[in-house]
Amino acid sequence: MNDGLLYKAQVRWLFHAHIKIKIPVFCDESLFDELFAVLEDVDKHYNSYSEGSFFDLINKNAGQFVEVDDETISLLRQLIYFSDLFDGEYDITVMPLVRLWGFYKDEEPRLPLKEEIKATKKRVNYKTIEIEGSKVRIAEGQEIITGSFMKSYAVDKLVQKMRKEGITDAIINAGGSTIKTLNNNIHPFWIVNVQNSLKKDDSLFKLEVSNACFSTSAQTKTFVEIGGKKYGHIINPLTGYPSENKQIGIISTNCFVGDIISTGLYNQTLDGFTEKMKLLSTQFDVSGFLMDKNNSIRFSDGFEKYIVQ
Template sequence: MLSSNNFKHYTLLILGFCLSISCFSQHPYKRTLKLMGSRFDITVVADNEEKGQAYIDTAVAEITRIEKLISSWDPNSQTSEINRNAGIKPVKVDAELFELIERAIGISRLTDGAFDISYASMDKIWKFDGSMTTMPEAKDIKASVDKVGYKNILLNKELSTVFLKLEGMKIGFGAIGKGYAADKTKAFLISKGVPSGIINASGDMNTWGKQPNGEEWKVAITNPMDKSKSYGLLPITDGAVVTSGNYEKFVEFNGKRYTHIIDPRSGMPSSGIISVTVFAPKAELADALATSVFVMGKDVGLSRINQFPKIECIIIDEKGQVFTSDNIKIQKL
């Protein structure tokens, strides 16, 4: 699983901005800033700069609100309160947080536990900063997952409470938090009348509407083994795309690469895949599934994605080979 300081690599490039847009009444306005500990690029389409910047201010306020709700690093957040009371008592939470946790558990069921927000209680036995020289011992790997398990997250819908059954359990939203923030911010801006835009949360991207020139937004799928090259373009219409990459954070033992995305069921790092891009209606779901595909592996991952409607996937393995889900359509460059 990805931790809260995970690495979502910038393999998505926004293409096709009209180079000369003076003939159009609406213009794109963009701001880049750090939110939720990550880079956010917020682009909105508006008919003047004052309105565009005001829309972006509104987006920043919404993302900040979400962070205060779901952050496991903020001791005052409801998430931290849940973690402090693990094994002690249920905690009453806002409906928004309750429903996010409920959806996360649903994704855990769909992925047979490859995705699990209780990964946060795992001991950090794997280090990807260059300091590891030997494989961790099997007993330490096994112990690292003793308190991981979405089935031990107990929800009471009537009372809106969350209870972590085991003392020492923790939940965290590092693998879906930025995607969720992108979804909520998009919906909020649409409610304010913003006709078009992009929320790019460190690679968790959500779009709506069209460019000022009337064309669809497009993304380029970059080759992680040669970032100067792209495999192709895909139009994005009112949807989300998330790319997870692990080609910069890994260790190698006996000729095998182990990456920073850990299987919460076994404590072992994923292997064999270096990049996963998922297209879905919501960034929250795309975010979770991108992580899950890494853990499940190419064959199981693609098989699972092909079972979901309106979801597509591109996988690049450690040899640079590209594999796609059944119905994806790429415009080759």
């Protein structure tokens, strides 16, 4: 829905994704540089994939304390809280398992042995993250991965900047996995198309989203193929194996929260998803859906009200 309203947009490559910002046409063109600068700052200082970032330094000095800033400490405390909330099914130290399954490797992926999975799981434990004042230490052999939250965290900061600049009507599409809308009385919502991860050019449904974030994860886009079978990148830290679920989508008021929940609940059964969402909705303004390995879809309470088609 735009009722003839005019917008301008720019796309830039950040966080290994195309980030598209669309704002009203009357906004000054130079504003794009200021908006993308917010994302670039987060990418440079906090993305674990960025050379010299705080998380990169923590990883490279595993086993030793590293001096970090207040923002890194705040982020880690929030992430540990969510890991507790998900009983360890969400764990930012899962990277050794991700690498074991052949992601971020040049050689041909192979099926890990049970013994390898068991041994690698011992290095995956968020509870061994130590915070002492302004210093952080992870255990030797551990590695933090920020992919499940950093892009969305940056989008939340971008929205703060937009509101400060007086922008009340905009949409941010961060690689398709995080879509944040800003709305006002003239333009009360945006329509978000939820693609079916199993069929190209097919959509599951369209959502009416107003001043909210839609976070989605799917195993069909990022995977390794071993012996003709595809294994997705979202790995259960407790079992050491990739989830067999197909797709998840979460609507939330906060992108950071929504993105973490979409990862934390990816390993759930349909019934487990329903129960966990009930618990989470007592703390956060969230609703969503899960498509399991059998292509069955389950909606949480309150999600269907967003569906328009």
